Amino acid sequence: MDTQPITIEGRKKLGQELHNLKMIERPQTVIEIDIARDHGDLKENAEYHAAREKLRFIEARISELGDLYDSVREVDPSKFAHDKVMFGSTVTIENLDTEVQSTYTIVGTYESNPDAGLISSVTPLARHLMGKEEEDEVTVRLPAGEVNYEIISICYKEIVLS
Numbered sequence: 001m002d003t004q005p006i007t008i009e010g011r012k013k014l015g016q017e018l019h020n021l022k023m024i025e026r027p028q029t030v031i032e033i034d035i036a037r038d039h040g041d042l043k044e045n046a047e048y049h050a051a052r053e054k055l056r057f058i059e060a061r062i063s064e065l066g067d068l069y070d071s072v073r074e075v076d077p078s079k080f081a082h083d084k085v086m087f088g089s090t091v092t093i094e095n096l097d098t099e100v101q102s103t104y105t106i107v108g109t110y111e112s113n114p115d116a117g118l119i120s121s122v123t124p125l126a127r128h129l130m131g132k133e134e135e136d137e138v139t140v141r142l143p144a145g146e147v148n149y150e151i152i153s154i155c156y157k158e159i160v161l162s
Contacts (some may be wrong), residue, residue, distance in 0.1 A: 002071070003071055003072070003073045004068075004071060004072050004073065004108055004109055004110075004121075004122075005072070005073055005074075005075040005087045005108050005121060006072040006073070006074060006075065006107075006108035006110060006111065007074075007075065007076070007077065007088065007107060007108065007111060007159055007161075008074055008076055009111075009159060009160075009161055010072075010107065010108055010110055010111040010159075010161060011069075011072060011074050013110075013111075013161055014065060014068065014069055014072070014110055015069065017065060018062065018065045018066065018069060021058055021061055021062050021065070022062060025058050026055070026058050026059070026062070029051055029054050029055045029058060030055065032047070032051040032054070033048065033051040033052060033055065035047075036048035036050075036051050068109075068110060072108065072110070075087055075088065077089070077156055077159070078156055078158070080156070082154050082155055082156045083133065083154070084131055084132060084133050084154065085106070085129040085130050085131060085132050085133075085151065085154055086106070086130065086131070087106055087107075087108075087121055088105070088106065088107070088156060088159065089105070089106055089154050089155070089156065090103060090104070090105045090154070090155050090156065090157045091103065091104055091105075091106070091129055091151060091153070091154050092151075092152040092153045093129070093138075093149040093150065093151055093152060094149060094150050094152050095147060095148070095149055096137070096148040096149060096150055097147070097148065101152060102117075103117055104117050104118070104119045104125070104126075105117055105118050105119070105157065105159055106119060106120075106121050106126045106129070106130075107119070107120065107121065107159060108120065108121060109121070109122060111159070111161055113161075113162060116162060118159070118161075124140055124141065124142065125140050125142075128140045129151065132151055133151065133154070134151050134152065134153060134154055135150065135151065136150070136151050137149065137150050137151075138151070
């Protein structure tokens with residue numbers, strides 16, 4: 001797995017989720033399985049099967065997050081001059097066809113939340129914006145077709161993860 005950038009806050013949040021799954025969710029689910037097992041016939045025991053399925057999900061998530069935690073590189077974007085688009089930049093772009101402006105902050109994959117304006121550095125839009133300056137134009141191929149944007153502004157704003 002390639003090394004991916006992540007903010008300090010993102011790595012902290014990732015560590016907290018991993019800790020919660022390992023130290024709280026998994027032990028509670030094991031207890032739920034033991035209680036359901038005591039109810040008798042396991043073939044028709046819906047609580048037992050639901051708890052086993054929940055444990056499988058938790059184990060898979062622990063594995064996924066553990067791999068991610070080992071592959072991230074913590075980056076503090078507040079330390080950079082954001083004269084060009086880079087990891088941690090907040091970028092306002094304008095669609096040149098519709099004149100609609102949108103603002104995005106480029107973050108790591110784990111931190112991505114498009115509804116909150118946080119886009120992963122590996123998305124097509126972010127990859128096309130990287131290294132560009134204000135007033136540069138970029139053409140991005142999206143599922144809906146090619147879209148032309150102009151970069152209106154680039155800055156650093158504190159990244160708040162939900």
